[in-house]
Amino acid sequence: MIDLTRVAKSFGENHVLRDVNLTIDKGSSMVIIGGSGTGKSVLLKSILGLVTPDSGTITLDGQDVTKADRDAFLARFGMLFQGAALFDSLPVWQNVAFRLLRGSLKKPRDEARAIAIDKLRRVGLKSNVADRFPAELSGGMQKRVGLARAIAAEPEIIFFDEPTTGLDPIMAGVINELIREIVTEMGATAMTITHDMTSVRAIADRVAMLHDGVIQWSGPVSQLDDSGDPYVDQFISGRAEGPIEAVR
Numbered sequence: 001m002i003d004l005t006r007v008a009k010s011f012g013e014n015h016v017l018r019d020v021n022l023t024i025d026k027g028s029s030m031v032i033i034g035g036s037g038t039g040k041s042v043l044l045k046s047i048l049g050l051v052t053p054d055s056g057t058i059t060l061d062g063q064d065v066t067k068a069d070r071d072a073f074l075a076r077f078g079m080l081f082q083g084a085a086l087f088d089s090l091p092v093w094q095n096v097a098f099r100l101l102r103g104s105l106k107k108p109r110d111e112a113r114a115i116a117i118d119k120l121r122r123v124g125l126k127s128n129v130a131d132r133f134p135a136e137l138s139g140g141m142q143k144r145v146g147l148a149r150a151i152a153a154e155p156e157i158i159f160f161d162e163p164t165t166g167l168d169p170i171m172a173g174v175i176n177e178l179i180r181e182i183v184t185e186m187g188a189t190a191m192t193i194t195h196d197m198t199s200v201r202a203i204a205d206r207v208a209m210l211h212d213g214v215i216q217w218s219g220p221v222s223q224l225d226d227s228g229d230p231y232v233d234q235f236i237s238g239r240a241e242g243p244i245e246a247v248r
Contacts (some may be wrong), residue, residue: 001024001025001026001027001028001060001061001156001157001189002022002023002024002047002059002060002157002189002191003022003023003024003057003058003059003062004021004023004043004047004056004058005021005056005057005059006019006020006055006056006057007019007020007021007043007046007053007054007055007056007058008020008053008054008055008213009039009042009046009051009053009054009058010054012106013020015213016039016042016213017039017042017043017046017053017213018212018213019213019214020043020056020112020210020213020214020215020216021151021215022208022215022218024109024191024206025206026189027187027188027189027192028189028206029112029180029183029189029190029192029204029205029206030191030192030204030205030206030209031189031192031193031194031199031200031203031204031206031207031208031210031221031235032044032191032192032193032194032207032208032209032210033192033194033195033197033200033207033208033209033235034119034209034210034211034216035062035211035235035244036195038077038096038211038212038213039080039213040193040208040209040210041161041193043210044159044161044191044193044243046058047065047159047191048065048074048077048159049065049066049068049070049073050073052066059078060073060157067187071103071104072104073098073240075104075105075134075153075155076156076157077151077155077156077157077158077159078149078151078153078155078157078158078159078175078188079081079145079150079158079159079161080143080147080149080150080158080159080161080163080179081146081161081163082161082162082163083165083166084134084139084142084143084145084146084151085146085202086134086142086146087134088133088134088135089133090133091130091131091133091227092116092120092129092130092131092132092134092137092145093113093116093117093120093131093207094116094132095134095145095149096115096116096119096145096148096149097112097113097115097116097149097152098149098152099149099152099153100112100116100152100153102113105153108176113130115152116130116152117130118149119148119149119151120139120144120145120148122148122151122182123144123145123147123148123178123182124144124174124178125141125145125148126142127139127221129141129145132226137206139166139171139195140167140168140171140174140175141202143163143164143167143171143175144175144178147163147175147178147179147182149187151182154186154224155186155188156188156189157188157189157191158182158183158186158188158189158190159190159191159192159193160179160190160191160192160193160194160203161192161205162193162194162196163175163179163192163194163196164176164194164196164198164199164223165196169198170207172196172198172199173202174196176198176199176202176203177202179203180190180202180203183203190203192204197236200221201221201222201224205220205221205242206218206219206220206221207219207220207221207224209229209231209232209235211231211244215217215228216229216231216232217231217232224236230242230243231243231244
């Protein structure tokens with residue numbers, strides 16, 4: 001579904017992506033791990049076409065993402081942002097139905113509201129939440145609203161950016177289960193960025209570690225604990241000593 005070949009991106013003297021090669025199969029769940037500042041978000045933005053690589057190619061179903069029709073291309077994606085990123089001035093249902101109320105996916109207002117309420121129910125929220133505002137919701141509820149928005153347009157591909165950040169362990173577990181269930185039900189291709197190893201084990205089919213601008217290791221989640229890669233071993237165990245230098 002998504003293929004990256006020798007992708008590089010620098011910002012001045014900061015070489016964020018150096019030579020990234022990665023394949024994400026259709027219908028699979030890929031989780032990208034790596035330390036802060038290693039380029040995970042830049043990689044995600046490059047796939048979406050929000051950042052243009054300096055070199056290399058990124059294809060979606062064999063089509064170069066830089067040459068795709070933007071509206072049709074982005075309509076294939078759903079996104080759960082870190083911190084939910086809801087619009088404070090809009091009620092919950094309009095947040096969920098945001099894409100359904102405008103652009104090429106525009107639907108009648110009543111239909112968009114009905115879809116939003118259905119997606120809210122799918123993530124475990126009652127219909128009476130629909131007319132509340134984000135500030136009236138807990139962090140866990142906001143994250144669920146963000147997830148409902150990500151799936152509202154039935155996307156083929158869903159990106160999850162640190163889906164459990166700021167949540168307590170129980171709510172993080174709930175979100176992980178919802179993500180796994182929804183991705184499986186929809187048959188969607190998923191890519192997740194996370195530091196949370198519990199999320200990795202709950203969500204991933206395959207895992208890739210990004211370090212120093214390259215994919216250091218990639219393989220099935222079942223091989224994560226026996227990768228044989230010192231960078232992966234240090235990261236998943238949280239050791240201060242190892243090839244990854246801790247910033248002091």
